[in-house]
Amino acid sequence: MERPWVAVNVGRIHGGSAINIVPDRCVVEIGYRPIPGTQSEEVWGRLLEKLEALSHLQLETEILRITPSMLTPRDAELVGDLLPFATSEHCGSAGFATDGANLAKLGCAPIVFGPSSIDVAHQADEYVDLVDLVRRVDVVSALVRKRCAAR
Secondary structure, three states: OOOOOOEEEEEEEEEOOOOOOOOOOEEEEEEEEOOOOOOHHHHHHHHHHHHHOOOOOOOOOOOOOOOOOOOOOOOOHHHHHHHHHOOOOOOOOOOOOOOHHHHHOOOOOOOOOOOOOHHHOOOOOOOOOHHHHHHHHHHHHHHHHHHHHHO
């Protein structure tokens, strides 16, 4: 795995009304992505223990959403079907969330495979090269033909 630890991000901090007034409260929104095999609640519990050790804080916590981690076995049928179309034989982990983990809970073995790069995703100038998009259409067409012929 690219990062064999839990990624934690302080995404937003809200508090106060002016720079010369001590705020009565501060809201900190934290995001974290557990690695496969780690329970989200376990990570949350360890984080709370550390925060509660700062005894001068009065904490109120709420989990807004849990996006589970995903780990599809290297020998999954879909991996073998898509490998001929991949730019590399390397099968690894992704340091970002996808809907794949929710699909995995339904009994699927999803993988992340697509055009462009995650480096340009969710940016003001997000894009997919036309050549990459056309190639992926060809890949999906070939995969559908293969899967439908096998049934």
